[in-house]
Amino acid sequence: MPADTPTILATSGGIGPGRRTRLTFTALTDFAVELSGVNGRAPRICLLATAMGDDKAVLHHLTEAAQSRGFIPSHVALFPMPTVADITAHLLEHDVVWVFGGSVAGLLAMWRLHGLDAALRTAWQAGVVLTGVSAGSICWHAGGTTDSFGPQLRPVTDGLGFVPYANGVHYDSEDQRRPLxxxxxGGGVLPAAYATDDGAGLLYRGTEFVEAVAEKGGAGAYFVDARDGAAVETALDVRRL
Structure with missing residues (x-):
């Protein structure tokens, strides 16, 4: 059964190095599956690695990680052409869509070119849980900070906007993220933002923030808004998974 309301879990985690596989899905991804309400069968998860150029090795390792977790995985690749004829119908067959990190600017361009942005909105509204890490977190928001253009971070301001906030990822592990x-x-380039340390995630129901959660001890989450032309950051309560 799908989630009872449109649900997004935007994270700086959910995946890590595996012991018997190259990658393994972790507690944040397990929580996304739980949010989908699936019961009595293996969860169906659609993997999107557009931000990594649909690299076949990446897709292999993600598929292997999903199988080892007991999920039934599929993927949609867009290079050199979409791998499914009806992307919307394909997404609607799943409980969770999981988006890998990489170039959020490239991801957004390719999704719009092939109509995946509209397909994802339809799936989200139908109760398919949307989740992912890094670029797979920023994409659901109005924008955020990205290294899509090079080592010096720059803003991305054309996110999908499923939720009306900006997003900061890797807040505690990459020095440029917080000040930018x-x-x-503060300067009004981005709207008010929610941010996550590595290992934390943000749960949205519909367009509203519900709670911050974490799979890693000490991982924090934050709300940043503008007051009198300056940014003000507030630490959020975080529930440990």
Whole structure:
């Protein structure tokens, strides 16, 4: 059964190095599956690695990780052409769509070119849980900070906007992330933002933020808004999974 309301879990986690496989899905991804309400059968998860150029090795390792977790995986690749004829119908057959990190700018361009943006909105509204890490977190928001263009972070302001906030990822592990998000929100380039340390996630029901969760001890989450032309950051309560 699908989630009872449109649901997004936007994270800086959910995946890590595996012991018997190259990658393994972790507690944040398990929580996304739980949110889907699936019961009595293996969860169906659609993997999107557009932000990595649909790299076949990446897709192999993600598929292997999903299988080892007991999920039934599929993927949609867009290079050199879409691998399914009806992307919307394919997504609607799944409980969760999981999006890998990489170039969020490239991801957004390719999704729009092939109509995956509209397909994802339809799936989200139908109760398919949307989740992912890094670029797979920023994409659901109005924008955020990205290294899509090079090592010096820049803003991305054309996210899908399923939720009306900006997003900061890897907040505790990449030095440029926090100050740039503050600058962009304070200057009005981005709207108010939610941000996550590595290992934390943000749960949205519909367009509203519900709670911050974490799979890693000490991982924090934050709300950043503009007051009198300056950014103000507030630490959020975080529920440990």
């Amino acid at each position: 998000l503050h600058e962009l929100v």
